[in-house]
Amino acid sequence: MIGLEHPGILVSDLERSIKFYEKIGFKILRKTNRPHAMMYLGDAILEIMPGLDPEQSYPFHLAFYTDNIEKEVKRLHKLGIETSEIMTFKGEALVKLLDGVVEYADPTPDNPKLSGCMQPSENWKRVAFKDPDGIHLELWQRN
Secondary structure, three states: OOEEEEEEEEEOOHHHHHHHHHHOOOEEEEEEOOOEEEEEEOOEEEEEEEOOOOOOOOOEEEEEEOOOHHHHHHHHHHOOOOOOOOEEOOOHHHHHHHHHEEEEOOOOOOOHHHHHHHOOOOOOEEEEEEOOOOOEEEEEEOO
C-alpha cells in the first residue's frame, strides 16, 4: 500500500454537506447522480454519500491506494486477511460509472492521486476487506 486514499462518510443531505465542505475549503473532484461526491482539499480526498442512518453499523470507511493491487492482495492473504475478489471497471461497470458523473473538477488537479480518482477508467481496480471491528476498508488502484 502506498497511502490512505480517502475516507468515506454517509450524510443525511448530500447537497447540504457538499455546501458545508465547500465553505471550509473543499472543492468538487467528481459528483455523480448515484448520488455521490468526491471532494478534495490539498491532496486529501473525501467521499460523501447520502444514507446516514443512526442504526447503521458503518457510517464511514477508509480507502487506501496502491500501484499494484494484485501484489497487495497476495500480501493481505499471507497475513490472514480475507478480501473480496478484485473488482475491475470494464464494460457495463465502467459505463455505469461514467454515466453517473455530472460534474468534474475544473481545472483538473495536477496531483496524480487526485486526477486518478477523478476520471473513471477501465484501469481502476478495487478490493474490499474489514478490520477486526468490522470497519469497511477498500484498496484502490487507479492508474
